[in-house]
Amino acid sequence: MLNARLAEMTRQLMAIADFLTITELADQLQVSPRTVRYDLDKLDDWLAANDLPGLDRLSGKGIRLRLSDSERQRVLAALREAGSYDYVLSPGERRQQIFAALVGGGGRVTLSKLSKDLSVSKVTLVNDLKQVRRRLQPLGVVVSSDNKGLRISGKETDIRDAFYKHVLTALDEQQLFELLYGECENWQLYLRRVLPGSLVSSVEKALRQSVPGKWSSEHFAGLLLLARLTFVVQRMLQGHVVARFSAQVDDAWLDCGQLMLDSLVEFDLDCKQEVRYLGWCLQVGIVGDSQFVREYVRAMIDAISEKTDLQLRLDLELAEGLYNHLLNSGIQAGAAVENPLLSQIQANHADIYTEIEEWCQDNDFGGVIPSPGEVGYIALHFAAALERLSGQTVKRKALVVCSNGIGTARMLAVKVQNNFPALELVEVASYSNFRERQDFEDIDLIISTLPLPEVPKPVVVVSPFLSTQDINRLARFLGDSAPGWRNQEKLVADVLDIVGKHSDKVDYLLLRAELNHYFRRTHASEDKSALTRLLKFEHIQVLAGGGTWQEAVSMAAAPLLADDYIRQQYVDAMLAQIQTLGPHIVIAPGVAMPHAKWEEGALRPGISLAVLREPVRFGHKANDPVRLVFVLVPGKKNEHLSALEELFDLVASERNVCALAESDNPTAVWKIITQSKVEEQCD
Known part of the structure; x- marks a missing residue:
């Protein structure tokens, strides 16, 4: 009796009048050439046992099976009898x-x-x-x-x-x-x-x-x-x-x-x-209880509403439709759901499909990540809700370009997105990658750290650290297209107007100073934990330094390696990247931030810092020598970006960099990092 793989091999040979090579058969059957040779011998034995012609084997050409019409019918009948009891695993x-x-x-x-x-x-x-x-x-x-x-x-x-x-x-x-x-x-x-x-x-x-x-x-x-x-x-x-x-x-x-x-x-x-x-x-x-499903639906709608700036929370039809679908879909089983409309959904509703897919990756359904087919069905519910919703917000599209490499460009992009949430950043590029771009039809604006001559779109030049002046310049350019941006001075002025309506005995200069102080302190205290969540005290070192840049990077990464934040593969990837691309990771005078990709050996997001008593040269013309080496381990879902923004704020200050470089021990370093943001903004 032919087993499933021998039956498939026979079909392949019968489907073509010419020769098939062993390599071709191995590729089609997803086995090794040696397995094919064994199976060919078995097939020859089966053909002989059934009084059928044997295989033609010709060196340099391959294998061929030639059958008359009647012989072909006999083989086809045998193929139909190849049942599951002689099953061959895929x-x-x-x-x-x-x-x-x-x-x-x-x-x-x-x-x-x-x-x-x-x-x-x-x-x-x-x-x-x-x-x-x-x-x-x-x-x-x-x-x-x-x-x-x-x-x-x-x-x-x-x-x-x-x-x-x-x-x-x-x-x-x-x-x-x-x-x-x-x-x-x-x-x-x-x-x-x-x-x-x-x-x-x-x-x-x-x-x-x-x-x-x-x-x-x-x-x-x-x-x-x-x-x-x-x-x-x-x-x-x-x-x-x-x-x-x-x-x-x-x-x-x-x-x-x-x-x-x-x-x-x-x-x-x-x-x-x-x-x-x-x-x-x-x-x-056991995810069958309705309360879990309702909470899951509510969380999903809240997240997608926030990402799309649309009031999907108000659509009761969406909530009820998703609830009924998830309650009865058996999604918690984790099976690959067949969805014949999947390709059409991905093409016609690409943005909403991607948002849902990313959210589902971070929010499992009772321990199971919804399959692409299931995500497609969920996307259809959201697509219908979008059609019901009028007055959708149209975002202007921007491209971010930075001369210092893709890592710096991404950090600049974080600052831009935080200050201008109504901007859609379609691409973040290094200058070298930008020069290869031919098509600019999909963007409205370019935000760059260097002038870009002969570009068919408006260019706003900013510093890599996106200063207050840069924010004001971008705000003037965008006008009403940046509804999410709020200028603190305007906020203070609005508060003063309100206070003025209720009292004529207010010292406005003193009140203004106190309000500015309050808002700055409040904003700093809300955000300052982002960096310290990733940069732990135990991952700070004060080292002798003075060696090679390879030694500096390896020593700076050592605490992360020891605590299972990264594998040795990640350290090797950082060194290889610097060797190949040059010292682009030297992001500011005296400051280096080596990093690699998540898939190159990262285990969980984190940051370490090595303060070098003796500086090390990385080969950067403007920012050498280096005394601060921050090793960044990015998050798989970009959960490191807020900390990255705060880190950029920290090293943007020459005073902070000097204070860190002159620190004698990790405690002094930690004190500067945890206090610098508030003190700097309150000076």
């Missing part, structure tokens, strides 16, 4: 099985055993392992090998999350039901060993006892929760327990977690530290 399914094999056993698993069980060559298996490693690494899970075989390592919570995200949520409802309740099929293989039927029954019983009336196997989300909890209990039985788990769990769900652990008495589990984790699984897995 590449994605093989990778799920590999992960299941790694987490399911108590020890290691060998390549030879995996190769035999999965019916692929070791070459194909090695390629699959590369993909498994690539997917697991960002989640903190490592697959390593030695002469005893393959093993998996990482924090227990990371391993559990990875199995949930890359294995369980990849199954459809029918597969999940069959895995939990059906007879063992070939495609289940290692998965069934991880989730044995007897354990599933025990966990289901405990689940029903811990959340009576709230769980059901009638829908996908219920099956997914059962599978997740069964995997958790299996790991506990193998001795893999969560050492520390700090996620927020409501007291009611903690009680449910304890009740579930008590209900598993037959396994004699002494794992009290798992109560919080079990409670969390129950809390995020």
